Amino acid sequence: xxxxxxxxxxxxxxxxxxxxxxxxxxxxxxxxxxxxxxxxxxxxxxxxxxxxxxxxxxxxxxxxxxxxxxxxxxxxxxxxxxxxxxxxxxxxxxxxxxxxxxxxxxxxxxxxxxxxxxxxxxxxxxxxxxxxxxxxxxxxxxxxxxxxxxxxxxxxxxxxxxxxxxxxxxxxxxxxxxxxxxxxxxxxxxxxxxxxxxxxxxxxxxxxxxxxxxxxxxxxxxxxxxxxxxxxxxxxxxxxxxxxxxxxxxxxxxxxxxxxxxxxxxxxxxxxxxxxxxxxxxxxxxxxxxxxxxxxxxxxxxxxxxxxxxxxxxxxxxxxxxxxxxxxxxxxxxxxxxxxx
Amino acid sequence: xxxxxxxxxxxxxxxxxxxxxxxxxxxxxxxxxxxxxxxxxxxxxxxxxxxxxxxxxxxxxxxxxxxxxxxxxxxxxxxxxxxxxxxxxxxxxxxxxxxxxxxxxxxxxxxxxxxxxxxxxxxxxxxxxxxxxxxxxxxxxxxxxxxxxxxxxxxxxxxxxxxxxxxxxxxxxxxxxxxxxxxxxxxxxxxxxxxxxxxxxxxxxxxxxxxxxxxxxxxxxxxxxxxxxxxxxxxxxxxxxxxxxxxxxxxxxxxxxx
Numbered sequence: 004x005x006x007x008x009x010x011x012x013x014x015x016x017x018x019x020x021x022x023x024x025x026x027x028x029x030x031x032x033x034x035x036x037x038x039x040x041x042x043x044x045x046x047x048x049x050x051x052x053x054x055x056x057x058x059x060x061x062x063x064x065x066x067x068x069x070x071x072x073x074x075x076x077x078x079x080x081x082x083x084x085x086x087x088x089x090x091x092x093x094x095x096x097x098x099x100x101x102x103x104x105x106x107x108x109x110x111x112x113x114x115x116x117x118x119x120x121x122x123x124x125x126x127x128x129x130x131x132x133x134x135x136x137x138x139x140x141x142x143x144x145x146x147x148x149x150x151x152x153x154x155x156x157x158x159x160x161x162x163x164x165x166x167x168x169x170x171x172x173x174x175x176x177x178x179x180x181x182x183x184x185x186x187x188x189x190x191x192x193x194x195x196x197x198x199x200x201x202x203x204x205x206x207x208x209x210x211x212x213x214x215x216x217x218x219x220x221x222x223x224x225x226x227x228x229x230x231x232x233x234x235x236x237x238x239x240x241x242x243x244x245x246x247x248x249x250x251x252x253x254x255x256x257x258x259x260x261x262x263x264x265x266x267x268x269x270x271x272x273x274x275x276x277x278x279x280x281x282x283x284x285x286x287x288x289x290x291x292x293x294x295x296x297x298x299x300x301x302x303x304x305x306x307x308x309x310x311x312x313x314x315x316x317x318x319x320x321x322x323x324x325x326x327x328x329x330x331x332x333x334x335x336x337x338x339x340x341x342x343x344x
Numbered sequence: 345x346x347x348x349x350x351x352x353x354x355x356x357x358x359x360x361x362x363x364x365x366x367x368x369x370x371x372x373x374x375x376x377x378x379x380x381x382x383x384x385x386x387x388x389x390x391x392x393x394x395x396x397x398x399x400x401x402x403x404x405x406x407x408x409x410x411x412x413x414x415x416x417x418x419x420x421x422x423x424x425x426x427x428x429x430x431x432x433x434x435x436x437x438x439x440x441x442x443x444x445x446x447x448x449x450x451x452x453x454x455x456x457x458x459x460x461x462x463x464x465x466x467x468x469x470x471x472x473x474x475x476x477x478x479x480x481x482x483x484x485x486x487x488x489x490x491x492x493x494x495x496x497x498x499x500x501x502x503x504x505x506x507x508x509x510x511x512x513x514x515x516x517x518x519x520x521x522x523x524x525x526x527x528x529x530x531x532x533x534x535x536x537x538x539x540x541x542x543x544x545x546x547x548x549x550x551x552x553x554x555x556x557x558x559x560x561x562x563x564x565x566x567x568x569x570x571x572x573x574x575x576x577x578x579x580x581x582x583x584x585x586x587x588x589x590x591x592x593x594x595x596x597x598x599x600x601x602x
Contacts, residue, residue, distance in 0.1 A: 096518075098520070099481065099484075099485075099491060100490055100491070103485060122477075123514055124494070124511075124512075124513035124514040125513075125514075127477050127481075127493070127494075128481065128491075128493050128494075129481075130481075131446070131477070131478035131479075131480075131481035131482045131485070132481045132482065132484060132485035132491065133485070134447070134478070134482065134485075135447065135450055135481070135482035135483075135485035135486050136485050136486075138447070139447070139568070140445050140446070140447045140567075140568035140569055141446070141447075141476070141478055142569065143475070143476045143477055143478060144475065144477075153572060157475070157577070158473065158474050158475055158574070159358070159364040159373060159472070159473055159475070160472060160475065161577060162363060162364045162373075162577065163364055163366050163372075163373050163574050163575070163576065163577070164574065164575050164576070164577050165571060165573075165574045166571070166572040166573050166574075166575075167569040167570065167571055167572060168569065168570040168572050169568065169569055169570075170568050170569070170570065171568050205490075206489070206490035206522055206523070206526075207490040207491070207492070207520050207521070207522040208520065208521045208522065209518070209519075209520055210508065210518075210519040210520055210521050211518065211519045212513075212516065212517065212518040212519070213516050213517050213518070213519075214515045214516035214517075215515060215516045221515075223514070227601075260532070264532075269516070270496070270512055270516075270517070270533055271512070271513075271514065271515050271516050271517075276472065276475070277469075277470075277531075277532055279514075284600075284601055285596065285601040285602070295363055296360065302577075302580060305601070306596065306599045306600070306601040307580070308592065308596060308601070310592075314585075319582060319585065320580075320582045321580040321582060322582060322583065323581075323582075323583035323595075323599055324583050324584070324585075324586055324592060324595040324596060324599070325582075325583075325584070325585040325586070326585065326586055326587075326588070326589070326591070326592045327585060328588075333589055336589045337589045337592065337593070340589060340590070340593060341593070341602075344593070
């Protein structure tokens, strides 16, 4: 089925022979997927959802050591025509020094017009390097696609929404995961093809990682998030008050910058302009005043609840439901009532 | 190890505490408000000065040069950076309202790196106005240098040219190592920027500031992305307050959140 976008492209191509050369390359998209230790990062399938909005054939790209099972899983996503896989453990860590030339070679070979990746640590690190090598101006962290050239993205910590039109032949786009749900691994049957491997050396050596381990849902994709701020006063109190509430709700734990800076919670839990952007069904802000940098990371949540002792805290201006009171009384009470409900 | 010649790009942006307002013409935001140095760039300047003060690089720091492309008022933040400890500044003057895109800035910086013989560039991970998070990576790509983005810790090996950087990533941190020359971008946790003291502000007035034009770096202000429009985000309706925990629970049920 042709989308309106494709029809528009065909229409224009028919109309003017002068424009034909520019439009001969019909739209086709490469979605860059992430993998970790041989497991497909299903969150990165948001890139395929975004690609579906553009129309045109969709290929997906994966690279790493023993990539076959990852490629086969990705092949089950409906609507994907082909998986380009590069089996080489040199790409396991997604180091941009060798991953960017790898991607560039595969983009050139496939003649893609659109390259889409998540605006994640991986995508942020890699894609601008790819864009520079292709001499194209990337469009970061988009929240919507108007047509094949026009994209919508928040600027100024989400205080303004810009619609931008790209004049580049190749559009490199990173997407905000919360704005595009991950495509489902279903019963698709894309073919798996070996990509080209330029085998560029990485000038950077990966040394180690230190990932926070947690049984709770992942912050970026959780349906419910409870977030604590400076009002918690210490790490002990944060753990004592927030973690039982999170467990009672089956929620992920987040934190404001103040709470992270003061060591109450790990850096990776920070919600805001410089941390994670979340948009869960329920966001519960506890002891968070609601600075604009924090709001940037959570104001697209479906329902926002706030507990704060300051009735004038800015968080109440965006909260669907607010409770003024001492969080050290209210939160344990709430936790108990949720558990017994 | 070679002595460090650090280039620190800084950007003048609307102060982080100001809530930006979209202008009536919907072409951008009102800019007649307080501006400051991009907060991530303060971290870059601070880190450069600390590398010198702590003598953490075995070859020492030969030069810390700050550079900014922007309107004449961008000179204010270059003076601030020099008051924090940078040695000199380059101001690349652009017209008011003529914003460069990250790719153009990266091209400008590549030329600057070559002119200044820099071997380390420390940038902020993103500017808080366009929130693009691109320039450092683009620069590293154009130069073919290694990159370490979102750095929360930078250490130098006692000998040789290797630099070890801890980066903030989704779910925690990772550590990478590369050899100079390289590009590093700063994350919030890297350091706590100092305030410029009055004597240092006075001294900074005497430090050299070179004035340049975009043409000196072979770039133009031409844009690849056309801004179609800029709008206010849809406002959220505050839903009012409840009196107690039971009220909170029943309201959340009513809203379908529980």
